[in-house]
Amino acid sequence: MSKPLTESEVRHIAMLGRLQLSDDEIAAMTEELSAIVGYVDQLSEVDVEGVEPTAHAVNVQNVFRDDVVRDSIGPDKALANAPQRENSFFRVPKVLDQDTV
Amino acid sequence: MPTASEISNSVREGNATAVDHVKTALVAIAGRNDELGAFVNVCEDHALAQAERIDALSADEKQRLPLAGVPIALKDNICTDFAPTTCSSKILKSFNPPYSAHVTEKLIDAGAVVVGKTNLDEFAMGSSTENSATCITRNPWDRERVPGGSSGGSAVAVAADMTPIALGSDTGGSIRQPASLTGVVGLKPTYGRVSRYGLIAFGSSLDQIGPFAKTAEDAALLLGVIAGPDTRDSTCVSTDVADYVGSLNESIAGKKIGIPREYFAEGLSDETRKHVDAAIETLRGLGAETVDVKLPLTKYGIACYYLIATAEASSNLARYDGVHYGHRSEKAGDIVEMYSASREEGFGAEVKRRIMLGTYALSSGYYDAYYLRAMKVRTLLRRDLEKAFEKVDVICSPVTPSTAFKIGEKTSDPLAMYLADVYTITANLAGIPAMSVPCGFDSVGLPIGLQLMGPAFSEATLLNVAHQYQLNTEHHQRMPS
Numbered sequence: 001m002s003k004p005l006t007e008s009e010v011r012h013i014a015m016l017g018r019l020q021l022s023d024d025e026i027a028a029m030t031e032e033l034s035a036i037v038g039y040v041d042q043l044s045e046v047d048v049e050g051v052e053p054t055a056h057a058v059n060v061q062n063v064f065r066d067d068v069v070r071d072s073i074g075p076d077k078a079l080a081n082a083p084q085r086e087n088s089f090f091r092v093p094k095v096l097d098q099d100t101v
Numbered sequence: 102m103p104t105a106s107e108i109s110n111s112v113r114e115g116n117a118t119a120v121d122h123v124k125t126a127l128v129a130i131a132g133r134n135d136e137l138g139a140f141v142n143v144c145e146d147h148a149l150a151q152a153e154r155i156d157a158l159s160a161d162e163k164q165r166l167p168l169a170g171v172p173i174a175l176k177d178n179i180c181t182d183f184a185p186t187t188c189s190s191k192i193l194k195s196f197n198p199p200y201s202a203h204v205t206e207k208l209i210d211a212g213a214v215v216v217g218k219t220n221l222d223e224f225a226m227g228s229s230t231e232n233s234a235t236c237i238t239r240n241p242w243d244r245e246r247v248p249g250g251s252s253g254g255s256a257v258a259v260a261a262d263m264t265p266i267a268l269g270s271d272t273g274g275s276i277r278q279p280a281s282l283t284g285v286v287g288l289k290p291t292y293g294r295v296s297r298y299g300l301i302a303f304g305s306s307l308d309q310i311g312p313f314a315k316t317a318e319d320a321a322l323l324l325g326v327i328a329g330p331d332t333r334d335s336t337c338v339s340t341d342v343a344d345y346v347g348s349l350n351e352s353i354a355g356k357k358i359g360i361p362r363e364y365f366a367e368g369l370s371d372e373t374r375k376h377v378d379a380a381i382e383t384l385r386g387l388g389a390e391t392v393d394v395k396l397p398l399t400k401y402g403i404a405c406y407y408l409i410a411t412a413e414a415s416s417n418l419a420r421y422d423g424v425h426y427g428h429r430s431e432k433a434g435d436i437v438e439m440y441s442a443s444r445e446e447g448f449g450a451e452v453k454r455r456i457m458l459g460t461y462a463l464s465s466g467y468y469d470a471y472y473l474r475a476m477k478v479r480t481l482l483r484r485d486l487e488k489a490f491e492k493v494d495v496i497c498s499p500v501t502p503s504t505a506f507k508i509g510e511k512t513s514d515p516l517a518m519y520l521a522d523v524y525t526i527t528a529n530l531a532g533i534p535a536m537s538v539p540c541g542f543d544s545v546g547l548p549i550g551l552q553l554m555g556p557a558f559s560e561a562t563l564l565n566v567a568h569q570y571q572l573n574t575e576h577h578q579r580m581p582s
Contacts, residue, residue, distance in 0.1 A: 005461075010457070013457050013460050013461050013464065014457065015441075016460050016464060017415060017444075017456045017457055017460040018419075018422070018437070018440045018441045018444055019441060019444050019445055019448070019453055019456060019457070020438070020441035020442050020444070020445040021445065021453070022445075025450075025453070029453070029454065029457055032454060032515055032516075033454070033457060033458060033461065035516050036407065036458060036515070036516055036519075037458075037461070039403075039404060039516055040404040040407060040408055040471065040475075041404075042400075042401065042404055043401060043404050043405065043408075043471075043474050043475060043478055044470075044474070045401075046398065046401055046474075046477075046478050046481065048474060048477035048478060048481070051477040051480050051481060052477070052480055053473060053476030053477050053479070053480060054476055054477075054479040054480040054483060054530075055306060055476060056292075056306045056336065056532075057292045057293075057306065057307075057483070057530070057531060057532020057533075057557075058291075058292050058293040058336060058338060058532055058557070060293065060335065060336055060338060063335035065332050073199050073200065077199040078199065080197065080199065081195075081196055081197060081199075081425070081426030081427070082424075082425060082426065083423055083424075083426070083427070083428070083429035084429065090424055090425055092424055092436055092439065093433050093434065093435055093436050093438075093439050094435065094436070095435075095436050097435075
């Protein structure tokens with residue numbers, strides 16, 4: 001049986017999932033996730049020794065298509081939903097600090 | 102409202118126009134949608150223009166359209182290049198897809214007319230359509246109750262006679278459960294039967310698009326249009342598409358129907374059990390034989406599903422970062438802050454919860470104990486079903502443990518909401534087809550569904566059994582007041 005999650009673990013998961021959760025959300029999430037994780041722990045009862053994992057229900061592998069040139073949607077259509085654009089680019093806040101450049 | 106089959110016949114025969122049928126649907130939507138909240142967007146101009154195009158075709162050209170002039174509703178996670186596609190999420194509130202889904206293209210090619218986009222639990226995550234950022238969808242049989250979910254809007258569009266058919270998506274029961282709770286037919290095809298190109302991804306190894314209709318016949322007609330290979334979805338298989346309509350009238354005498362005792366155990370309401378048992382008796386009366394089958398790992402399905410589906414969701418939803426499309430936070434300082442603030446503002450509580458659970462299950466130190474173990478249990482669940490299908494053609498069970506619950510009744514307890522998915526989840530984990538067929542009403546008049554599951558690519562068998570059942574019952578003809 002797993003231990004309930006702590007708030008600091010939940011903050012760490014939120015960081016990994018890139019979710020800026022509020023303190024209230026962290027508190028609620030800690031309780032809810034602990035309950036769900038407590039429930040899913042029952043899978044440890046199942047004997048899975050030597051069992052292969054199933055990632056996909058249908059075993060389709062290496063599907064190839066002919067390597068031919070096709071039309072793509074083009075920059076205007078691709079950028080049409082951009083929150084911010086500049087010319088033919090998606091505009092984003094700076095990625096690196098001045099100091100690290 | 103006439104069935105899709107009747108509508109397309111009338112348009113092909115020249116007895117009615119596509120514009121007439123589309124206007125009828127638009128009037129029905131205008132009259133009922135404020136109250137029921139099935140549609141998040143009605144595409145009136147697009148629909149009328151499309152109907153006019155069909156009416157302008159020659160008689161010969163119309164003959165080639167299996168869904169000539171049939172109004173259809175699409176769940177709002179299926180991309181349309183003529184209307185926004187929002188997933189009922191704030192993060193995609195103003196998203197206009199640059200392309201249409203494969204199924205959207207197939208429908209338009211078949212003469213169907215998309216009249217609107219329907220409400221869902223945000224990103225298809227939920228079992229009640231209450232997790233929508235857009236509106237609440239109400240069950241037409243009792244407006245204080247949920248229609249089920251996540252495809253609640255599409256189920257209600259059909260149940261309340263706004264459109265004869267609709268498409269939904271099913272990751273853990275999201276077509277079958279709302280079909281059951283609103284008294285319509287809903288089918289989740291075999292994984293790989295219908296292209297997922299243009300379906301906004303939730304759990305990529307589980308998601309499948311499928312039909313809603315009043316009758317198995319209409320579901321067969323619609324499935325025949327959307328099924329088949331697509332080079333843009335490499336998991337979509339090239340296995341021949343069966344003649345779903347052509348096999349509806351075959352006798353089901355001698356068909357072997359498996360009854361899994363685990364699906365009739367503790368937790369199932371007495372009324373649901375009674376009506377499902379009666380439906381099985383009706384099938385026996387038509388010559389089917391019943392056989393007990395064992396699916397001993399059933400109870401582990403929910404745990405297995407909620408680890409796999411959330412792990413896949415946490416990965417799929419990483420794309421909503423405020424860069425290429427969707428909501429971007431105004432609070433953006435550096436780029437990581439922009440990602441995190443955009444996602445915090447754009448996602449609702451259930452979506453965040455699932456991203457968190459999935460991230461946890463995939464994180465270092467927990468991957469083996471949770472995600473990998475769940476994938477191994479998935480193998481065992483699948484083997485149990487394969488073994489059962491060596492003995493039987495179809496497995497019959499309830500779709501849900503009880504009928505539609507009250508709006509707000511389960512929102513404070515996410516785990517309780519998950520537990521109600523116990524009967525539908527296994528079909529997604531195993532990739533097999535499964536459908537819900539109306540099989541009666543409880544003492545307060547709420548619909549009950551019978552689930553039919555079959556081996557991979559046995560949709561024609563399921564539809565055949567369902568059609569024969571409907572020919573001998575009248576549950577699907579009853580209308581909400």
